[in-house]
Amino acid sequence: MRIPRKSTTTDRAALSTGLAAAVAPASVEVMPRMLRVGDGYAATLVVTGYPAEVGPAWLEPLLSWPGRLDLALHIDPLPAPVAASRLRTQRARFESSRRADSGRGKLPDPAVEAAADDAADLAERLARGAAKLFRVGLYLTVHARTEDELLEACAQVKAAAASTLIEVQPATWRHLAGWTTTLPLATDSLQMRRTMDTAALAAAFPLASADLPAPLPGDPPTEGGVLYGVNSDSGGIVWWDRWAQENHNSVVLARSGAGKSYFVKLEILRNLYQGVQIAVIDPEDEYLRLADAVGGAVVRLGVAGVRVNPLDLPAGDTRPDVLTRRGLFLHTLTSVLLGQQPPPAERAALDRAILAVYRTAGITADPATHHRPAPLLRDLAATLDGDADPAARQLAVRLAPWIEGSFSDLFDGPTTTRPEGHMVVWSLRHLPDELRTVGTLLALDSIWRDVDTPGRARMATRRLVVVDEAWLLMRDGEGARFLCRMSKAARKRHAGLTVITQDVADVLGTDLGQAVVANAATQVLLKQAPQAIDAIGDAFGLTVGERRLLLAARTGQGLLISGTNRSSFEAISSDAEHLLCTTRPAEVAALDEEEADDL
Incomplete structure (x- = not known):
């Protein structure tokens, strides 16, 4: 064995010189x-x-x-003796100045008076050992x-x-x-x-920083997360893991054209790399190009032949209260269809009709009967119409437009598709405006049935539910309650909910909207309108500088807030990501033209 020789002063000097040569400027x-x-x-x-x-x-x-x-x-x-001596000398100077001015008949100097009072207070705290x-x-x-x-x-x-x-x-x-x-x-x-x-x-500690805090000494290093963008203040990167927070929900608030969908599509794409399953409610077909690129499935509600039966029971769910849960959802759906909650007599008639229509179809609380074909909405209406109670018949009349009238195409048959895969987009573009709230609720219900299905394999998979233009649902009371319940229960199902909206008043102006925001551990604010900045600032406790940032922000620039942590950022993307996420009409038209030429 070779014994290393002891380092000498010459060796240490050489090492120091080499280090200085490596790090010192030229x-x-x-x-x-x-x-x-x-x-x-x-x-x-x-x-x-x-x-x-x-x-x-x-x-x-x-x-x-x-x-x-x-x-x-x-x-x-x-040292305490030196501090006390210097403070005593300083107080003597102040007192001498005050007495000299008083002897000459001068008015007291406010600056000297304030300094003397501060010195006296400090001397008292120093004597007690409080400072x-x-x-x-x-x-x-x-x-x-x-x-x-x-x-x-x-x-x-x-x-x-x-x-x-x-x-x-x-x-x-x-x-x-x-x-x-x-x-x-x-x-x-x-x-x-x-x-x-x-x-x-x-008061100078801890030193504030424009960047998000790093793990404390002794804490394990963080794993996971996705790139949100670049910190516009410090130049550092903003890397965020929503799945490591208290809950996995997020809310994105911004005015139209501020880059909400662009940012969310970047987050979706980067979460897909980590095996997260994505479900998107897309009112304007902004996510179709992304879904096509990653091999996702698209359900186009409103297109001829595409139907959703709201009376379907969750497949594979053997819990004893499945039928009760479906009945409660049908109450919510009926309130959304009618635009208001029915009177008590009509709600009682609806509850009787729900139980009766499932019994007629041979479906009971026994899970062994749940594989049988589910009844349709028109069967429910026929059961209401056959009830002797006038309230039931009145409710059947009020449901007529969705049974055999102008809005019946979405409900007049069994469900035509049951999408599965790592990314599913529910397109609402082809639905009339009067049906978009209903379409959003049906899509959320289908997504939630998949998330809520028990099973160890399903619980091990992280799921991200994205609701774009959430104001469509938040403006309806029952729809807002459904979204609120989903935001509270998603964490226990290893799922996260992303709520995106440009109508701040619909979110912050109601108790249910504020509950959705409060249950989002990750909050992203992009460019805001001057008319909404006061409501945003009061709701999120923004400083004057943060308000100015959101008013003057460029497209894709905003503020990430999570509890007491907040950081400004600007979303960045690669060229390939940009082509999948952009919604600028000129760029989208150019991409469509290139695809047509390739075909």
């Missing part, structure tokens, strides 16, 4: 007002004036400045590629500091010392300090 040129470090420029600003009072995260305007900025905070604790004093130096080094960019960047940093009453001055002729002061060397070469107490210093 050259440093010192100028009066800046430094040239390698191929860039840098200037150091020294904080010389502080506000009289500071709040939590008072350094946030500087830390969130969208540029390269190194901030160094040097802290040196003062300590520190010598603090705060320095900022701004980096840029050219001299002109550096001058502009320094002006922006000064403006950001002035917004919180912080005064900064350039370290003229001392920029080299300032630059080394802001390097991670724990050396303050400028020694321009200010005395602070514990409360003021603690």
Whole structure:
């Protein structure tokens, strides 16, 4: 065995020299007002004036400045005897000034009075041990590629500091010392300090950041997640795992044309890579190109020959209350068809008719009978019409348009398709406006029956349900209740619900809409209209800066909120993803023309 020799001083010096050669810039040129470090420029600003009072995260305007900025905070604790002596001397000066002004008959100086009161309060807290004093130096080094960019960047940093009453001055002729002061060397070469107490210093911690927080020391590293975009403030990436949150729901609110569908399609595509099964309710055929590219299935409600029987029982579900659950959904569907909840007499008649129509079809609470063909909506109406109760006959008359009238095409036969696969899109484009709310509810019911079916294999599969233009359902009371119940129960089925809407009032203006938002651990806000920004700001607790961001945001730029964590981001995509997600008419027309030429 070979015994390694002991390292010598020469070896350590060589190692240190090699490390410095690897990380140090190629050259440093010192100028009066800046430094040239390698191929860039840098200037150091020294904080010389502080506000009289500071709040939590008072350094946030500087830390969130969208540029390269190194901030160094040097802290040196003062021994208690030295702190008490200096504070006593300072108080004596204040008292001397006050007595001198009083002796000359001058009015008291408000600044001196305020400083004397603060000093007396600090002395009292220092004597009780409730506070300590520190010598603090705060320095900022701004980096840029050219001299002109550096001058502009320094002006922006000064403006950001002035917004919180912080005064900064350039370290003229001392920029080299300032630059080394802001390097991670724990050396303050400028020694321009200010005395602070514990409360003021603690308000600077934890240092705010424009990026989402990383795992705490000792916590296991995070796995999974998808790329949401690039942080527009810090330049870092925004990587988010909705499946690791308290629940898997999300809500996307934005005005028309802000990039809602584009962002959601990117999230869908990146979740498909991880084996997540996707179901989409698509009112405007915006997801068909994506579904075709990934081999998904499309159900076009409203097209001739496509029918959905709302009385179908879930296949493979052997729970004893399956029939009861189906009856409750038929009550919800009837309320949506009629536009309001029926009177108590009609609801009682409907409940009797539901049980009777299933008995006539040979279906009972026994799961062994659930494989038999389900009755149709017209059978339910015929049962109501044959009831001796006038309320039942009245309800049958009110359901006539969906049985044999203008809206009957969707219900006048057994279900024609039962889509399965890793992505299913329910298209509502061909439905008339009067039937879109009903179509959304039928699609959600079919999706939920698949999600809610018990079984270990199904529970092991993550499912994402996307409801685009959710205002179609939220404007109806019973439909909103169904969506609210789904948002609360999805997590227990290993599913997530994504609600997308451009009509903020329909979501935030009702208790049910607010419940849907409250049950979404992931909240995404894109560009907002000025008329809606106040409601959005109050509901999500947005700061003035965040409101300005949402008002001036570009397409695809917005804010990610999850509890106390929030980060601005801009959705980014590859060229291939862009072709699948874009909805710009000119680009879609060009793609359609290319596909036609290929055929």
